[in-house]
Amino acid sequence: MRHLLKPSALAAAFALLAPLPALAGPTLGIGVSFAFGGGTSVDTGAGLRIFSSDRRDRFAGTVGLDYMFTSRNIRPTLGLAYIGGQLYVGADVGFDALRAAPDIGASVGYVNSR
Numbered sequence: 001m002r003h004l005l006k007p008s009a010l011a012a013a014f015a016l017l018a019p020l021p022a023l024a025g026p027t028l029g030i031g032v033s034f035a036f037g038g039g040t041s042v043d044t045g046a047g048l049r050i051f052s053s054d055r056r057d058r059f060a061g062t063v064g065l066d067y068m069f070t071s072r073n074i075r076p077t078l079g080l081a082y083i084g085g086q087l088y089v090g091a092d093v094g095f096d097a098l099r100a101a102p103d104i105g106a107s108v109g110y111v112n113s114r
Contacts, residue, residue: 027054029088031109033066035075037096043068045075047107049090056083056113062090064107073098077105083113 033047047066064077079092088111096103 029111033107035105037103043070
């Protein structure tokens with residue numbers, strides 16, 4: 001009886017796991033960022049992003065770091081991006097260290113997706 005339980009338990013486990021999709025890995029991206037904060041103009045910068053997924057045609061969480069050209073400021077970000085092909089479009093919340101306040105932003109760029 002003991003030998004009958006092991007194969008049936010294994011078969012049941014595979015049956016439960018079969019419909020689950022494969023997990024996607026994190027990936028990197030680089031792009032252009034636009035921050036909308038308390039200033040009178042939009043601050044433009046270049047940024048790096050780490051995406052929670054590398055899957056195309058899906059949304060992914062992001063963690064990033066931007067160098068803003070106008071303010072000459074480093075801006076850490078948390079956001080959400082849509083990965084389509086090798087490009088991403090994202091929205092994020094960043095921290096403006098000069099004003100010591102959060103701001104909102106948008107970004108677009110290249111991502112290594114599959």
